[in-house]
Amino acid sequence: MALNALTPEFAAFLAAHLPEGTIREAEPRHLADPRGRWTGQAGPVALPRSVEEVASIVAACASASVGIVPWGGGTGLVGGQLMANGPLPLVLSLERMNRVRDIFPEENMLVAEAGCTLQQVQDAAAAAGRLFPLTLASQGSCTIGGNLATNAGGVNVIRYGNARSLCLGLEAVLADGTIWRGLTRLRKDNAGYDLRDLLIGAEGTLGVITAAALILHPRPAQNAAALIAVPHPTAALTLLSIAQEQLPGMVSAFELISGMSLQFLAETLPEVRQPFAEPSPWLVLVDLGLPERLEAEQALIRLYETGAAKGLALDAILAQNETQRAQFWTLRENIPTANRRIGAVSSHDISLPLSEIPAFIPAAQKALGDIAPFRVNCFGHLGDGNLHFNVFPPKGGHKDDHADQREAVKRLVHDMVASLGGSVAAEHGVGRFKTADITRYADPGKLAAMRAVKAALDPAGILNPGAVLAG
Template sequence: MLNPCDPAFVAALASRLPDGTLSDPEPRYLTEPRGRWLGKAGTIARPRSVAEVAEIVRSCATSRVGIIPWGGGTGLVGGQIMTEGPTPLVLSLERMAGLRGAYPAEDVLVVEAGMILADAHAEAAKLNRLFPLTLASEGTCRIGGNLASNAGGLNVLRYGNARDLCLGLEVVLPDGTVWNGLTRLRKDNAGYDLRHLMIGSEGTLGVITAASLRLHPIPASKVVAMLVVPDPAAALRLLGLAGGRLPGMISAFELIHRTGFDFLAETLPDLRAPFDPVPDWLVLIELGLPAGLELERAMASLYDEASDAGLVLDGVIATSAAQAAALWHLREAIPEANRRIGAVSSHDISLPLSAVPDFIRAAPAALAGLGEWRINCFGHLGDGNLHYNVFPIKGRSRKDHDHQREAVKTCVHDLVHAMGGSVAAEHGVGRLKTGDLARYGDPGKLAAMRAIKAALDPHGIMNPGAVLARN
């Protein structure tokens, strides 16, 4: 049973912390990007050191006060917002944003969890290296939140999720103990790997305060192309062809449906598609090549072979950095167009690669039983992650379908589950999908998760209600 973060608790905690660590709640800590929830907090804690984080967590554990870890506030599943239950303390690491160490010979950066992702990119660039985690929110999101949610983004195909870019962590555990796991080792089999337990746990098992990040060489050159494909099955075959010809060199492989460009034309008309009329299916591909390989020849050769095989019908190959940026801007603007149109239900799903075309064929028929829709399907085909978003037809708004939102979501998620996929691909579970986790999760896994939560956080103070619904 949790207690509220009331004035008496705040006053007692403030007496043990430096001035300015605690402050009254501000709206930015209590809202989330989609505007679906309005959170609450008794105080906002903004510590400057791991010792202060430990004191805050220890005090909350003693008094049974819930803690909501807050990164950049960019999460889309409500993990940073608590709307029900006793008023919690919101813990932000934004003042812990420093660089603790740079090790160019090891390709490692050690950073505090409050560092903004774009700043981590800049620190890596100073070493002539790349930290390849790339997200639309990189100017706002923070490393701690990226790791807590195991963020994915555009370059998972080549570099992996956030999990694959982390060697070690410093974490404050739910009783206030500091786990000093900030290793830079590539190999360490000394017992359980707590790093992988904490990554993706969404702040329910501890507070990440620092991380050792893996860096990569910057490709000597890169080329971007937007290619017209007959259908998703052809796009998947194109991915296989590209991977065979250029192994390890595909940085991104994005599948885009024409509806995305229709939405851009409706909401952001200054953005022009490179094709008129816009075809049904396109692929945006980026290659990053090492020195010694001719960039444009590699892409042109891939195009010619794919065209001969009937996998590509047309295409545009960027011949400058500006053209490449323009093609990427089209892809990155689609989520903004989606927001302006207003989805009835948005789905962050992943599927086995070979099941992607079957899902894309089957889902519209399944949804037709619930009404008429516009569907915007796009995403990271290289790792099987689709953003499958369902919109009202022209002339109607999502408010007209509020009563159907749950039915639409269930229809899509049931099909994903039946095809061996996941309904929480790269945005996590948060509070939005706790019911989905209970519905689709393996019983053995769920039992193990609850046992781990009970062992590490017996009082349930860490992000209560996130990932595992409160009993």
């Protein structure tokens, strides 16, 4: 069914049936892509304060065949939160739905509305003596609704899982305006299809998430971190296995950082302190959450010494306090900023089976060298196999010099990833930027099932049109 463009008359109709100020003109932030590649169409934005208001808006749009683009914090990197082309949609911002409704420390859960920022939920959990472990660089502005819609990962997936693993239940509005009140506090409930898991990761194409029952964890008694220099990714992977054997269930993050990352930081952010006097080909950032009975520093020393004895670890720096631990994470979190300042020819958010990573990295670099003498900055979450494999022009060059090679670079990397059983949409989602990739690489049976689910739950195609599934 073809969608209709949002008209001034329809906007006026919505405004007349909703509280004053709910419908207004979208601000630039509602239409912006963080990487500056696309701009959404200027038009009205709806800012409801309750699930009932969301339901009224969705029902009206369904009747008028007007598309809806859900908007959380606007931090998505694959265009899922904006629509640059097609019939003018209504932007539906949940930023006013930002209350933590309930918290049950003894049950290790809380209920938060979709417009709560991730930081807000983390702070609410901390105030109750608990931990909400989802951690992203954008946590001050990204929202729980967006985190769940994209099944966000972040740095702690190795220990706590991604957003799906941290959610018990949802409240959501379906495409006809029906409210699904699924904010269960149950850990076991096998009564029928799991709509929660269906909506999580669907990027707003099957329903609009308005609130979530979130899983909390006990706070570790102590945290510890180290930067360990390693000769190659194979050593990093073996060191990860050793860390998990020596400290089962206590490795919160295990990040891989290339020497190119350090070069980019030196070029663009010289104020970020380099960890070692001599350049290292690769680093791993190990972060632990430990109980009181274990000595954090000794645990990391033992890990380093075991690795050094096996030729896996070349040098190490242990954080002596929380300030130094934060400095290690500042280095890691500034790598994307350095990347933006250098300017990527093509960026790739990929995941691979862990054992395939050591061979993939040099093979992909070698294959890219046949196109041009690119620089590759590979870094990411080694613990869960998610790498950011980004390709840059030679030093002194500019990304625009290679604009005609961008598609060939992406195709080469993605074809290699797919051939190894990996994913080309690891943690950022599909959005609108990667719909062609899903068509190319998804299993045909899965793709057909996805289209059938979309047709069943949103037959008019009003929910985030053009996202996830093209056409």
